[in-house]
Amino acid sequence: MRQIVLDTETTGIDPREGHRLIEIGAVELVNRRLTGQTYHQYINPQREVEAEAIAVHGITNEFLQDKPPFADVADAFWDFIRGAELVIHNAAFDVGFIDHEFKRLHATRGEPRLGPVAEHCGILDTLQLARERHPGQRNSLDALCKRYEIDNGRRVLHGALLDAEILADVYLAMTGGQTALILDAEESRGSEAMASGLSIRRMSLPAGSLRVLQPDDAERAAHLAKLEQIRQAAGTCQWDVLGMVEGPLEEAH
Structure with missing residues (x-):
């Protein structure tokens, strides 16, 4: 468009x-x-x-x-x-x-x-x-x-x-x-890496070896407030569509 x-x-x-x-x-x-x-x-x-x-x-x-x-x-x-x-x-x-x-x-x-x-x-x-x-x-x-x-x-x-x-x-x-802003930022970082001669490679790690950090109450509240701001501005929120608002975040508490 x-x-x-x-x-x-x-x-x-x-x-x-x-x-x-x-x-x-x-x-x-x-x-x-x-x-x-x-x-x-x-x-x-x-x-x-x-x-x-x-x-x-x-x-x-x-x-x-x-x-x-x-x-x-x-x-x-x-x-x-x-x-x-x-x-x-x-x-x-x-x-x-x-x-x-x-x-x-x-x-x-x-x-x-x-x-x-x-x-x-x-x-x-x-x-x-x-x-x-x-x-x-x-x-x-x-x-x-x-x-x-x-x-x-x-x-x-x-x-x-x-x-x-x-x-x-x-x-x-x-x-x-x-x-769009997120995609632009990701492409920019990728372009910078290529320009500097860096390459992207996958890492082989044992399952369960990555540390998972769960949000605390303040972080969760800030996240939900941001989602509500997006709903008010755009009328919809992709987190709602994907069912992610009441998924992992709820399970963490």
């Missing part, structure tokens, strides 16, 4: 008032794993950026003067997102601007309109997902970072690519992404 975690910055809040995109940032996930493929582009909106918007993202009119217009980057952007599921926080805002840009572009070129992005891509709104999982709580990107212990220390001002990278971490954590 290919997903594109995406964020934008704009000249203002409403494309119907002539506001435009000025930055697009996106990262690619395939089967819930970051591939390292990204899309990042600043755009000359061919209009003034409102002062209120600059206060949020810090992108000035002077900075954008030598950047390409949307028409020059539209094809590359479309190729990057086409057919993927777009993962966006408050998707209606970003998708509304993207649809507006493509509508203007096709009118300028005299081409048939592609249609709304939702006709060519799936849309997953992480804000709506967070509201369903955490009703009555703050669900801004910063609030979710705090809730899921995601480091957003670099996020002083909004920036599309940085926000997309942070949102990818939040999305994986919110939907039970620990599996």
Whole structure:
């Protein structure tokens, strides 16, 4: 499954008032794993950026003067997102601007309109997902970072690519992404071993010679609390599916 975690910055809040995109940032996930493929582009909106918007993202009119217009980057952007599921926080805002840009572009070129992005891509709104999982709580990107212990220390001002990278971490954590993180860590350790010339070999040990350490009460309580956190975040827990919660842990007491 290919997903594109995406964020934008704009000249203002409403494309119907002539506001435009000025930055697009996106990262690619395939089967819930970051591939390292990204899309990042600043755009000359061919209009003034409102002062209120600059206060949020810090992108000035002077900075954008030598950047390409949307028409020059539209094809590359479309190729990057086409057919993927777009993962966006408050998707209606970003998708509304993207649809507006493509509508203007096709009118300028005299081409048939592609249609709304939702006709060519799936849309997953992480804000709506967070509201369903955490009703009555703050669900801004910063609030979710705090809730899921995601480091957003670099996020002083909004920036599309940085926000997309942070949102990818939040999305994986919110939907039970620990599996992907564990696999990445294991592959990294394996790569390091190969690079250093080390090899992996099996050890022949007599049966029963390995020491088995059982958890104490505090460790078991911490483990069960972590499982409950996963259930609340993802709606399910693989330990439950495998029947491991009330198995070996119960037998140890």
